[in-house]
Amino acid sequence: MRVLGVDPGLTRCGIGVVEGVAGRPLTMLGVGVVRTAADAEIGDRLVAVERGIEEWLDAHRPEMVAVERVFSQHNVRTVMGTAQASAVAMLCAARRGLPVALHTPSEVKAAVTGSGRADKAQVGAMVTRLLRLDAPPKPADAADALALAICHIWRAPAQNRLQRAVAAHHATKGRTA
Amino acid sequence: MRVLGVDPGLTRCGIGVVEGVAGRPLTMLGVGVVRTAADAEIGDRLVAVERGIEEWLDAHRPEMVAVERVFSQHNVRTVMGTAQASAVAMLCAARRGLPVALHTPSEVKAAVTGSGRADKAQVGAMVTRLLRLDAPPKPADAADALALAICHIWRAPAQNRLQRAVAAHHATKGRTA
Structure with a gap:
């Protein structure tokens, strides 16, 4: 599975592309x-964010796009730019028919560090280790985008199992009704 | 001046196109x-919002797009959808090289009713009167989009005068420096 992660922002929009499956070494x-x-x-x-994301999608042809879920409770001054940039990312993906997955910052931190309250340095260190890089990607937005992609690759099997279970349950109910 | 107003929303995105100049009767x-x-x-x-706005831009070829300015302080549950839809509207306009103007809800209400705290019914009544319509446009999002376009047509001359004054001031300073 090839996933393009987006840490949305207007000033800096982090992008990271990771390939792999859960339980196997991942490749950046x-x-x-x-x-x-x-x-x-x-x-x-x-428009500049759109153009940049389109170039990344063209260059790497991911099968999925994972975007950080924006909460309006957070920093009121920056949340609008974050929401707007994330809208552009989701729009670019959906226009190509690519599935879009949203993960919260704490889901991403928990996936790569084991703790939903890990700090930036911890996330950067784990991204470096998991992708076998020489140094943490800079700036933090770039590392966060990679963490989002990793989080998605690791969570997807569980989410798929859950969806299949729900679908099977509904199918059973349909037959017995 | 032909202005396309957008009252952004994911469930209902209001669109209104108004033509005219300040001080003269306006046309919807x-x-x-x-x-x-x-x-x-x-x-x-x-993607559906983008397609809809593109169709309106193609059909009416406005010179400007006026979008409601979204505040994150407002209703936390709906503000994300509003911010995302407004991002799509601004993106569609800027991609065509059209200037984008943002006006706050109270600026719009004050422009068309004289009070920044007017209710929906009052805004709808004034839009109906100013555009000489038979009945208030429904739903309220549609009326609000027309009010935004009217607000922009009326505020633009004052904003242009201000910009010219600022530019003249800087030019004078430049010469005397």
């Missing part, structure tokens, strides 16, 4: 950041 | 709502 295919100028018009910034 | 060119199913995937909903 690419990591980077799409940046837009803070003093540019908001519409132009969104 | 179109009004409607782009709807998406609440049970659809978020990415697919954003």
Whole structure:
């Protein structure tokens, strides 16, 4: 499974591409950041984010896109830009027919470090270890995007099993009704 | 000046197109709502909003797009969908090189009713009167989108004068420096 992770933001939008399956060593295919100028018009910034994400999708052809789930309770000053950038990421994926998965920051931290309250350094250290890199990817947004992709690869089998169980349950109910 | 107003939302995204200049009677060119199913995937909903807005832009070729400015302080449950739909509207406009203007709900209410705290019914009544319609546009999102476009047409001259004054001031400073 090849997953493109997006840590959404207008100033820095982290992108990380990871390939692999749960229970096997993972491979990093690419990591980077799409940046837009803070003093540019908001519409132009969104166009720049769109263009950047499209280039990553073209270059790596992932099967899934995992995006950080944005909460409105967080930092009120930055949450709007985060929500807008995440909307562009989800739009780009859905336009190509790619499934979009959302994971919360604590789900991602718990997946890669074992603790939902791990700090940036811990996440960076585990991403470095799990992908066998020489050093933690910089900036933190890039490491977070890789962590999102890893989280998705590891959670997907459990989510699929759950969906199959729910579907089987409904099918059984349908037959006995 | 032809302005397309957008009252952003995922379930109902209001669209209204108004033509005119400040101080002269205004003309409504179109009004409607782009709807998406609440049970659809978020990415697919954003694609549907994008397609709907593109159709309105193609049909009416506005010179400007006015979008309601979203505040994260408002209703926490719906603000994310609003922010995401507004991102799509701004993206569609900027991709075509159209200027995007943001107005707050109270600026819009104050522009069309004289009070920043007017209710939906008052806004609907004034939109009906100002555009010489037979009845208030339904749903309220459609009326709000028209109110946004009207607000922009009326505020634009003052904003342009202010921008020219600031530019002139800087030019003078530049010469005397």
